[in-house]
Amino acid sequence: MLKGGFIKNLPKIYGLYTGGFAIFIILMAIAEQYGMSAKNIGIMFVAFTVLIYALIGYLSRTVQVDAYYVAGRQVPTVFNGMATAADWMSGASFVALAGGVYFGGYTYMAFLVGWTGGYVLVASLLAPYLRKFGCYTVPDFIGTRYGGNLVRACSVFVLFIASFTYVTAQINATGTIASRALGIDFELAVWVGLISILVCSMLGGMRAVTWTQVAQYIVLIVAYLLPVFWISNQGGYGFFPHLMLGDEVAKIGELEQTYGLVKNSAAEIAAAGVPGGLKQLSVAHSAVPEGGMAVWKYLSLAICMMVGTASLPHILMRYFTTPSVKAARKSVAWSLFFIFLLYSSAPMLATLSKLSLLDPNLASGIIGKSIADVQALEWVQRWSEVKQVFIADFNGDGVLQLNEFFMRGDIVVLATPEIAGLPFVISGLVFAGGMAAAMSTADGLVLAISNALSHDIYYKIIDPKADTSKRLIVARVLLVIIGAAGAYIASFRLTSILGSVAWAFDFAMSGLFFPLVLGVWWKRATREGAIAGIMSGILSGLVYLLYVYPKFSVAIWGVAHEPWLGIDHLRFGMIGAPVCLVVMVAVSLMTKAPDKATQDMVDETRIPTGKTVIGKQH
Amino acid sequence: MSNNRDTYWGKTKNHMIVTLVIWFFFSLVIFMFGSELNTMSFLGYPLAYYMTAQGSLLAFVVLLFWTANKQEKIDEEHGFSEREED
Numbered sequence: 001m002l003k004g005g006f007i008k009n010l011p012k013i014y015g016l017y018t019g020g021f022a023i024f025i026i027l028m029a030i031a032e033q034y035g036m037s038a039k040n041i042g043i044m045f046v047a048f049t050v051l052i053y054a055l056i057g058y059l060s061r062t063v064q065v066d067a068y069y070v071a072g073r074q075v076p077t078v079f080n081g082m083a084t085a086a087d088w089m090s091g092a093s094f095v096a097l098a099g100g101v102y103f104g105g106y107t108y109m110a111f112l113v114g115w116t117g118g119y120v121l122v123a124s125l126l127a128p129y130l131r132k133f134g135c136y137t138v139p140d141f142i143g144t145r146y147g148g149n150l151v152r153a154c155s156v157f158v159l160f161i162a163s164f165t166y167v168t169a170q171i172n173a174t175g176t177i178a179s180r181a182l183g184i185d186f187e188l189a190v191w192v193g194l195i196s197i198l199v200c201s202m203l204g205g206m207r208a209v210t211w212t213q214v215a216q217y218i219v220l221i222v223a224y225l226l227p228v229f230w231i232s233n234q235g236g237y238g239f240f241p242h243l244m245l246g247d248e249v250a251k252i253g254e255l256e257q258t259y260g261l262v263k264n265s266a267a268e269i270a271a272a273g274v275p276g277g278l279k280q281l282s283v284a285h286s287a288v289p290e291g292g293m294a295v296w297k298y299l300s301l302a303i304c305m306m307v308g309t310a311s312l313p314h315i316l317m318r319y320f321t322t323p324s325v326k327a328a329r330k331s332v333a334w335s336l337f338f339i340f341l342l343y344s345s346a347p348m349l350a351t352l353s354k355l356s357l358l359d360p361n362l363a364s365g366i367i368g369k370s371i372a373d374v375q376a377l378e379w380v381q382r383w384s385e386v387k388q389v390f391i392a393d394f395n396g397d398g399v400l401q402l403n404e405f406f407m408r409g410d411i412v413v414l415a416t417p418e419i420a421g422l423p424f425v426i427s428g429l430v431f432a433g434g435m436a437a438a439m440s441t442a443d444g445l446v447l448a449i450s451n452a453l454s455h456d457i458y459y460k461i462i463d464p465k466a467d468t469s470k471r472l473i474v475a476r477v478l479l480v481i482i483g484a485a486g487a488y489i490a491s492f493r494l495t496s497i498l499g500s501v502a503w504a505f506d507f508a509m510s511g512l513f514f515p516l517v518l519g520v521w522w523k524r525a526t527r528e529g530a531i532a533g534i535m536s537g538i539l540s541g542l543v544y545l546l547y548v549y550p551k552f553s554v555a556i557w558g559v560a561h562e563p564w565l566g567i568d569h570l571r572f573g574m575i576g577a578p579v580c581l582v583v584m585v586a587v588s589l590m591t592k593a594p595d596k597a598t599q600d601m602v603d604e605t606r607i608p609t610g611k612t613v614i615g616k617q618h
Numbered sequence: 619m620s621n622n623r624d625t626y627w628g629k630t631k632n633h634m635i636v637t638l639v640i641w642f643f644f645s646l647v648i649f650m651f652g653s654e655l656n657t658m659s660f661l662g663y664p665l666a667y668y669m670t671a672q673g674s675l676l677a678f679v680v681l682l683f684w685t686a687n688k689q690e691k692i693d694e695e696h697g698f699s700e701r702e703e704d
Contacts, residue, residue, distance in 0.1 A: 101671075106652070109670040116675045117645040123682050124637045128689075242672060246662020286667035288652035298649055306645060324700045326690060333682035340679050347671035606627055609698045 007074055014079075017052075018218050024048060029425045038424040042181040045428040046435050049219055053212045053439065054199040060211050061203035065468050068205030068475065069136040069451060071321040075210055080327075081334025083210045084318040086217035088115075088335070089342055090166075091173025091438025092501050094220060097343070099409020101350040105283040110298045112343050114305025116336060121310035123332035127319040129520040129605050131328035134612025135320065137448070138313035138512070139456040142534075144614060145519040145605075146527040147598065149461045154534045156452045158511030159313045161538065163445045164486070166312075166504035170442035171197070171483075172490040177438060180386075180414075181431040187491045193439070194487040201443045202476050205451075209443045210321060216436035221341055223433020224413075228345050231352050231420045235362075241348045248355050252285045255358045259367060262403040264394065269406075272392035278406040285354060297566055304573040308505025311512040314441075314448035325608035353416040358402070364419055371400050379418045383411060446486070450478040502570045503545070510541035510576025514584055523602050525584065528591040533584025541576025545569055626696040633692060637685045644669075644677040 006013075028041055066072050075083065093115075100108045135141040139159060143152030174193030179186045200212040228241055238244025263282035288294075309315065318335075322328045356364040366374045371393055374380055383389040390406040413434070417426040454475035459466055466474070511534045518525040546552045549569040550560040567574045604613050648655065648669055655666040660673070693699040 106667060106670060109667075110649075113645055113649070113670055113674050116678050117641060120637065120641040120645075120678055120681060120685075124634045124641075124685060243661055246659070249663055249667065286656070286664050288656045288666050290653060295650055295652065298652065299646055302645060302649070326686075326693070326700050329686040329689060330683075333679070333686050336682055337679050340675050344672045344675055603623065606630070607623065607698050608693055608700055 007076065010076065010079055014214060014218065017215060018222075021049075021219065021222070025425065025429060028428060029423060032423055032425050038427070039183055041424055041428040042431050043183070045432040046178065046181040049432045049436060050196045050439075053215060053436075054196065056212045056215055057200035057202075057204060057208040060208035062205065062207055063469070063472065065471060067207045068472055069320075069455065070317075071205075071207040071210045073321055074323055075321040077322065077327045077331045078334050079214050080210070080318060080322055080331040081338050082217040083213035084315065084331070084335035085338035085342075086213040086220065086436070086440035087318055087444040088315060088339055088441070089220065089437050090170055090441035090501065091177065091434055092169060093342070094224065094434050094437035095173065095177070095410045095413050097413075098346040098349040098353070099412040101347050102354055102412045103279050103281060103283060103409055105285055106288050107283075107294065107298055107301075109347065110301040111305055112346070114302040115309060116339060116343060117302065118306040118309025119332055119336040119339075121306060122315065122319075123329060125517050126310060126316060126520065127328050127332050128325045128608065130316060130516075131319055131322060132325050132608060132612060133605050134614040136455050137452045138316050138516070139452050140460075140614075142512075142515055142519065142530065143456060143460065145598070145601065146515075146525070146530045148527055151527055151531050151534070152456050152460060154531055155512065155515065156456050158507065158534060158538050159452050160449060161542075162312065162504045162507040162511075163314060163449045164482075165507060166314075166501055167442055167445040167449070167482075167486045168489045169501050170438050170445060171486045173438040174435065174442060175487075175490055177431060177434045181428075181435070190487050190491040193442075194483050197439055197442045197446065198480060198483050200439065201447050202479055205472075205475065206317075206321060206447060209447055212443065213440045216440040217338065219436040220433040220440075221338070223429045223436070224342050224349075225345060227417045227420075227422065227426055227430065228349050228352065230422060230426065231356070231416065232348070234420065234422075235352070235356070237352065237355075241352065242344055245348055245351050248351055249286050252351065252354055252358065253287070255367075256284055256402075259358070259402040262401075264403060268394065269392070272394065274390050274392055274406050275387040278388070278390050278408050280403050280406050281354075282403065285351070293566055300567065300571045300574055304502070304509060304571050305505055307509040307513050307577060308502075308573060311508035311516065312505065313452070313508070313512070314444040316516075317448060317451075318444070349416065350412060353412045353419070356416070356420055357405075364421070366405065367400055367402050369400055371398055371404075374400050379415055383407070383415055388415075442483075442486075446479060446483050449482045450475060453478050453482075500570060503572075506541060506545070506571070506573035506576065507538065509573040510580060511535075511538035513577055514581045518584065518588075520602070520605060522588075523599050524588055524593055526588045526591045526594055529584045529586075529588030532587040533580045536583040537576045537580025540579040541572050544575040545572045548572065622696055626692065626698060629692050629696075630689065633685070633688060637681065640681055641678070644674045644681075648674070 028044060032041060062068055130141055133141055135144065139152050139155040142155040171190060171193060175186055175190035178193050179189035201209045232241035233239055237248055261282050261284060319328045319331060322331050356362055358367050359365045360368045371391055375391060380389055388408045388411055391400065392404050392406060394404055414430060417430060454471065458474050459471050515530045515534055546556060547561055548563050553561050601613055652666040656664040658665040660668045
């Protein structure tokens with residue numbers, strides 16, 4: 001099915017796919033006019049898209065090691081860019097990013113800079129060299145470059161911690177979206193989500209994940225951009241919102257002045273009975289917070305996210321699939337372009353959404369209206385029922401003030417089409433987009449973990465004589481086990497103990513960034529240095545997280561600690577990564593320089609031409 | 619041959635440093651002066667807001683295409699250019 005002809009025909013195949021999807025959207029819009037219920041439209045959107053992914057996953061099945069681990073190294077530049085963008089943009093990015101911007105303002109937008117700027121590090125320090133090296137997994141590079149099973153196992157350990165933290169959140173997001181769209185219990189929806197994820201990856205490994213991710217990117221980007229452009233045009237804000245919302249941003253600033261940004265104390269909020277996770281708007285939309293600490297908070301968050309991006313194995317391994325080193329470099333640029341399309345739209349969506357709620361001149365504006373009227377609105381009722389929206393009349397005057405309206409950040413993406421009065425077909429599309437985003441990231445992560453375990457632990461350490469079919473069976477069994485473990489944790493809602501997806505970035509940067517970069521850029525880096533660096537980095541980061549995260553520190557020390565220099569639990573990589581660097585350099589200099597063969601290997605890694613360092617089959 | 623490799627790697631290293639300097643400027647330096655920048659405006663947006671919402675992101679995209687093309691030129695100059703395989 002996927003022979004040379006398939007690669008040549010990719011633009012045509014995905015062109016047809018996109019056209020088919022557009023026709024499906026139009027059919028749903030017509031069905032809505034003829035009275036199809038909102039619920040059924042949601043079900044149709046999720047079911048249809050998931051079935052397509054499953055079909056692609058089935059058609060991409062393979063029995064070859066090269067295809068299973070690195071998609072046969074024949075994924076063209078632009079398509080790999082799309083697949084990486086889908087791999088990268090998680091359910092959290094899709095559903096929560098605009099909400100984060102809505103509530104967090106300028107400081108939160110350090111995430112946008114961090115999650116894009118990291119690709120510059122990927123492109124200039126790592127991706128082309130790892131591609132030349134010819135490894136199957138990220139620990140495969142570390143294990144071969146530094147030599148030995150111990151260093152390989154250490155890097156698998158870091159990979160496991162970072163990726164598993166991330167994957168439970170993704171399976172959780174898949175479950176949340178599936179449960180809302182299909183109208184089933186969350187506990188069941190998690191397993192439905194898991195099965196959808198596994199059919200996309202189990203039969204074809206990296207090859208299947210690649211082609212489903214391209215399909216998922218198309219769905220998620222259409223689902224994100226269409227509402228933004230639609231609302232902007234319908235409201236007369238400008239036909240190209242990204243360039244034309246300056247007045248609206250200024251208007252929000254004025255409205256904030258008029259209404260006043262009030263932050264109620266936690267005790268007041270609890271006393272009013274506001275459900276957990278809901279927020280009031282208390283941070284300015286576009287103003288920069290004053291003071292050196294505010295600047296440091298912004299910069300340190302951006303640094304952690306950038307360096308973390310460049311260390312996450314499920315992203316790095318996407319660049320192992322390109323046909324050449326040159327293609328790997330270009331592919332990073334395309335990835336960032338496709339990511340940019342969504343990330344630059346999130347602040348625009350937040351702006352449009354905020355204006356439509358705040359502006360008293362708009363029909364959709366709710367601030368300053370009577371609470372009884374607002375509570376009669378259909379979308380307010382619908383989202384209040386599921387505890388996503390809450391109104392607390394603090395001053396008891398029966399009029400809604402800015403600080404009296406609470407909502408969950410996810411609402412900005414999930415409900416804005418509804419609030420702005422768009423047809424429900426758009427909301428159905430948004431559900432399908434959120435599902436695509438969560439599934440594609442979960443797929444990449446589950447594959448990254450199970451590949452590292454099957455290739456680096458099973459094949460390289462436990463049973464180097466295993467034949468191809470045995471290796472692939474082990475890989476698939478591990479895939480199911482890892483996925484099931486993630487779903488099990490998600491179904492019991494234990495994810496709240498895992499805190500934030502930002503942790504995955506901090507773990508990865510603490511243990512992997514410097515061993516990877518120095519492996520290419522510093523010949524003197526030794527095995528002992530790498531082992532000491534990886535372990536001291538990840539452990540110091542972990543200990544600091546336990547120290548600084550209130551839930552953990554209260555459990556261990558009985559008190560919550562103040563963050564040191566403003567380095568809170570979102571930024572603990574600021575501790576781990578420097579420790580890793582210092583220890584790795586010091587230990588490397590104290591131990592004997594790597595032998596000639598290793599140095600030659602590094603030299604080979606640095607030039608694009610010639611055979612891969614590891615060789616074609618391994 | 620080994621001399622050619624050394625010059626190639628020297629140029630590649632310099633190119634990497636130039637890329638990272640530009641990256642450093644757009645990712646960190648400009649946000650050290652967020653409040654000052656926000657008094658200026660671009661396309662009607664306050665400048666620091668614009669940069670964090672869109673401007674720096676766009677700068678990274680342009681930087682990556684530029685840097686990949688430049689590196690390809692360095693490859694060609696030293697005979698390390700790969701055949702088109704895709």
